[in-house]
Amino acid sequence: MSGAGAGQPRHVLMTTDSVGGVWRYSVDLARALNAAGTRVLLVNVGPEPSDAQRREVATLQQTRLTVLDEKLDWMAERRDELAAIPRRLSRLAEAEAVDLLHLNLPSQACGIRTDLPIVVVSHSCVPTWWDALRREALPDEWRWLFDMNREGLRRADRVLAPTQAHAEALTRVYGTAGNLAIVPNAVEGLCGQPQAMREPFVLAAARWWDEGKNAVVLDQFAERVSWPVRAAGACHGGNGQSFRFSRAEELGPLPGDEVRRLMARAAIFVSPSLYEPFGLAALEAAEAGAALVMADIPTYRELWRDAALFADPRDPSAFADAVEALIADQERRTALATAGRGRAAQFTPKQQMRALQAAYRPLARRTPPPNRCMRAEPMRFVFYTHSLVSDWNHGNAHFLRGIMRELVARGHDAEALEPEDSWSRTNLAEQQGEANVERFGRDFPELTSRTYGPGFDHATALAEADVVVVHEWTDPALVAEIGRLRRDGGRFALLFHDTHHRAVSDHQAIAGMALEDYDAVLAFGETLRRRYQADGWGRRVFTWHEAADDRLFRPLPAEPTGDLVWIGNWGDGERTKEIGEFLIEPARTLGLSGVVHGVRYPAEGIEALREAGLDYRGWIANADVPAAFASHRFTMHIPRRPYVEALPGIPTIRVFEALACGIPLISAPWRDEEDLFRTGSDYLVAADGAEMKSRIRDVLNDPDLAASLVASGLETIRARHTCRHRVDEFFAILSSLDGTQDIAREAAQ
CATH class of the missing domain: 3.40.50.2000 (Glycogen Phosphorylase B;)
Incomplete structure (x- = not known):
């Protein structure tokens, strides 16, 4: 051989x-x-x-x-x-x-x-x-x-x-x-030409002790159909799990050859599974010529499309109705069996092997193994952002600065391009003075940002780029122009980066973005990624969370001079009620000393803070935030309503930054649906204003609790959520764009 x-x-x-x-x-x-x-x-x-x-x-x-x-x-x-x-x-x-x-x-x-x-x-x-x-x-x-x-x-x-x-x-x-x-699973064509005359029974095959196979529904709908329902497979698991059928005929565990012979005889094969990453039994049954009735779950919809009937796996009556409809209609059974067999022919060992070899190939060529986090030669990264220079009401600048600093530290070239009239930079200059615009260069001397206007030559700016990332606040016309540059021969990887809630709060704004020429979308939370996928925005969508730039955000030695520091903007009415309930009222009731930083506060909001005993100090440069955290005993997370309701599970970047600075954090209601942190260990959650007061008392009066929160939060950030981690993930994403395209191309040949 x-x-x-x-x-x-x-x-x-x-x-x-x-x-x-x-x-x-x-x-x-x-x-x-x-x-x-x-x-x-x-x-x-x-x-x-x-x-x-x-x-x-x-x-x-x-x-x-x-x-x-x-x-x-x-x-x-x-x-x-x-x-x-x-x-x-x-x-x-x-x-x-x-x-x-x-x-x-x-x-x-x-x-x-x-x-x-x-x-x-x-x-x-x-x-x-x-x-x-x-x-x-x-x-x-x-x-x-x-x-x-x-x-x-x-x-x-x-x-x-x-x-x-x-x-x-x-x-x-x-x-x-x-x-x-x-790389899909496969089945060898063992049955030859399927039997023309099928026997009047319904077959199912699975490990029935596994709750995910949904034996309960199979047994319930078995008494509601006119043909016998036969269940092949083990009913007892290795850890004591078991199930006994009372209505379906229990065949028990059978050798594979015997199960396939049953599939070749059965007129209908069913699978009511609630969980099925692939479902090899259904593939074998389809290849054997049985008509399929499948659970309506994403896996089966993806694999069987129009080659099966689908029913709600949590509804025995729906399954019984679908099976009975096929029992009564031989012509439809035959059509579905033919369609299923044709679909099964697409999942052969030869095709599986071709896809697997394409996955192996770039790995087998490795000698010696490369660094997973960066290429050996420097790369050029260009980031289109609303502003790198200004962080006035612009939290994405925090994250982008950290990512660019990490890339530069690894020997790469990173540049930001920002519009000359960005509202963040304009407001910073008008409200805080040009000196605060200019301090960016002193705070971040390793970073480079250029402005562009109507006459800017974007093609020339991107001519030597390896990777281009375009933020979702970029003008839609420019988003489309950069996409055309990629389509017309641009040799850079092109990604669209979304760190906002407009996908749900201003749906048309994102739906109107021309993303068809972008290689991928980076979404800053899993719920946002799923929204992009559901709406068909972008070829591929990856979750890429924000994180802390731990070169900047780190614990500083200082004695606290106040109880509470909260850093957050007013929020366009998206958290007005929450600020009152979780910040202002507890501070007033408990007599807390503290400071609030942020912009766009209305006069009545500033007055409410003053009456609660809190000192409102307006905008704070992000480079000064670690010192502000160090001089207070705790801080808060008060998420905007879209990140609680429409896009749950996405924290503000201040959560990462606060934990990285070693300050105890108490959050208003917010579900960490992606397990980014250890709720209760890294930070505390208060369900309402009364519980917020209780949590505050606990943190202020229990030094061991406060120290435990600090240690746990720091551990999580350092283990998972620094900009170093995100750059590692970024390179993995970039690698997968090349590798997956190769696999797709070679597997299709």
């Missing part, structure tokens, strides 16, 4: 498990890799393979099976139970001289030490399962697994998901995975 092709690994370590669909996936993939000249070391984690499974692997001439006596992550109760797995995998990889690790659980990459490229595949996981079934925050008892999975996903050089729906679930639950690609 010939060796591996150019750019392909010669020897792959691939993890597997004997329990579910991962075994089928990994053995089939090993067979295909062997055929392409790549040897495979198949490493089983979890329960030992059966004799039949061992015999199956033994038929593969270039695949060898080894077994690690370790737990699968979803079978463990604590992180330390899995601690040995990364170490043992890296040792195996070194001893066996493999070229690449293909890990079929993200947690297996957590903390692994190797210079070899790592591909992580997410087939499913407890946090995305919980998100789909419970639609609520993950319980604390599973937080350790969430952390391991997220670390493993970030450690990987390439993350593979079987569907776009599951990729979006991963991004929603774990945050941006800029190195993510779609």
Whole structure:
């Protein structure tokens, strides 16, 4: 047999498990890799393979099976139970001289030490399962697994998901995975020509002990249809989970060949799953010629489109009605079966292998491994921003300064382009004086910003750029012009950056942006990313949160001279009530001393602050904020209403900056839906004005509590939310734009 092709690994370590669909996936993939000249070391984690499974692997001439006596992550109760797995995998990889690790659980990459490229595949996981079934925050008892999975996903050089729906679930639950690609699952055509005459029964196949497979609804609708409903698959799980059917016919666990024979006979195949990253059983049933009735979930909609009927998986009557409609209409059954078989033909091992090789190729070429965070040669970055020089009512300037400083520190060239008449810069000059415009150069001497007007030559300005980022406050005509420069041969990556709520508060303004020539959109929160995707704005959309520039925002030695400092603008009526309830009234009642900074306060607002005993001092330069935090005992987060209601889960940048400065923080009602922080440990939340007063008393009167909040908040910022972290993520996103385009192009050939 010939060796591996150019750019392909010669020897792959691939993890597997004997329990579910991962075994089928990994053995089939090993067979295909062997055929392409790549040897495979198949490493089983979890329960030992059966004799039949061992015999199956033994038929593969270039695949060898080894077994690690370790737990699968979803079978463990604590992180330390899995601690040995990364170490043992890296040792195996070194001893066996493999070229690449293909890990079929993200947690297996957590903390692994190797210079070899790592591909992580997410087939499913407890946090995305919980998100789909419970639609609520993950319980604390599973937080350790969430952390391991997220670390493993970030450690990987390439993350593979079987569907776009599951990729979006991963991004929603774990945050941006800029190195993510779609490699669908596959099934070998084993059935030949399907039987013309199908038997009158309905088949379902799954691990029925798994609540996500929704055995309850299958059993309930079974008594409402006129054909027998037969359920193949295990009803008892390894951790004590179980289910007993009372209406559907329980077939129990069956060998794969027997299940496929049933699929070849059944007229209808159903899957009421609430959670399904791919759904291999449905693919096998469609390939066998059964008509499909699928749960109306994103995965099945993506895969089966018009080749199946869909029903609400939480409604037994809806499923029964859909199945009964097919029972009564043989012509429709035949049409759906034909459409399903045609759709299944698009998911073959050959096509899967082509996409996988495209994902492997850039990694197999690596020698030595590159720095993940930056290219070896300097790059030129151009940022179109409302203003870099002025932070007057312009919080994005804080973040952009930190990003540009980090790029410059890494040896890159970064320049901002801002309009000569920006309202932020104009107001800063008019209200605070030109001296405060000029101090930007003293505060940030490493940063460069140029202004542009009507006659500015943007094509020349971008001629040498590698990456161009255009902020959403940029004039729409200029947004379109820059897009045309990209389309007409611009050799830069072009990204659109949204750090505001206009997508929901001024929908038409964003809908009118010409983003079709932009490579990607950067959205500063997951809910905003989903809004862009739902409305079809941009080719690809990534979540890219704001963060603290910890070169500037850090704890300073100082003795507090006041109780409270709040830094925030009035907010165009978007938090007027909240400022009264959570800031002014508690300060008045408790007799707090403190300072408020911000702009655009109406006269009645300033008077209310004065009457509460708070000193209103207007605008503060962002470079002076760390000193302001250091001289007070606590601060607050009072989010604007759109970030509580329409775009929940997006914090103001002041949260990152305050925690980075080591000041206790108390928040008005706000849900950290993306688990950016540790609520209750990094900061406190007050549900109403009365609770805010109570929280303030606790912080002021309990030094241990205040010190704990400071330490925890600092730990979270330094571990996850500095501009260094965001630049790392930015480079991963840029890398994925190139890599994913290559994969898509090669997979389509």
